Amino acid sequence: MTRTSATPAGQRTNGQVTTTGQATTGTSPGATASRRTGRAANRALWALQGLTAAVFVFAAIPKLTADPMAVAGFTMMGLGTTGMYLVGTLEILGAVALLIPVLCGLAALAQVALMVGAVATTLIFFGSGPVLVPPVVVLAVVSVLAWARRSRTVALIALIRSLVRR
Numbered sequence: 001m002t003r004t005s006a007t008p009a010g011q012r013t014n015g016q017v018t019t020t021g022q023a024t025t026g027t028s029p030g031a032t033a034s035r036r037t038g039r040a041a042n043r044a045l046w047a048l049q050g051l052t053a054a055v056f057v058f059a060a061i062p063k064l065t066a067d068p069m070a071v072a073g074f075t076m077m078g079l080g081t082t083g084m085y086l087v088g089t090l091e092i093l094g095a096v097a098l099l100i101p102v103l104c105g106l107a108a109l110a111q112v113a114l115m116v117g118a119v120a121t122t123l124i125f126f127g128s129g130p131v132l133v134p135p136v137v138v139l140a141v142v143s144v145l146a147w148a149r150r151s152r153t154v155a156l157i158a159l160i161r162s163l164v165r166r
Helices: 031-065 066-075 080-096 104-127 129-149 150-165
Strands: 002-006 012-016
Touching: 012 066, 031 080, 031 104, 031 129, 066 080, 080 104, 104 129, 104 150, 129 150
Parallel strands: none
Antiparallel strands: 002 012
16 A cells, blocks of 8 residues: 655655555665665775776876886887876876766776786786786776776767767
């Protein structure tokens, strides 16, 4: 049996009458727990995005300030200072975009591409071993973020398509 009940704030809601005669909001305990889990997961993702953004900023600083070790590394790889500045700029832009809700999914996806390049470059020029661990870990983290935020990427693409059609 369904009835309309007044909430303490005076709002009217449709709810179910329980065996005790009290009205509920129609939300099952499982749905409430699911909503709490979703919020907790979203908060955890935002925290992970913030930490990942910080990692990319700290990685970009030596590149954008032309630290001698960064210059030597990029010169050894044949990318020179132009490649160094390009990678540093992409890291900074990606870090900022990770913190913007509408862009975070696409930013994570772009950072996946950047980190695939970093892992491949590390393998080619430095081989496997401990030097490979940091780029692989960052690649794994941005992959999780890209997957978790894929709905935001799809929504952004849909928004862009709707604006282009006008």
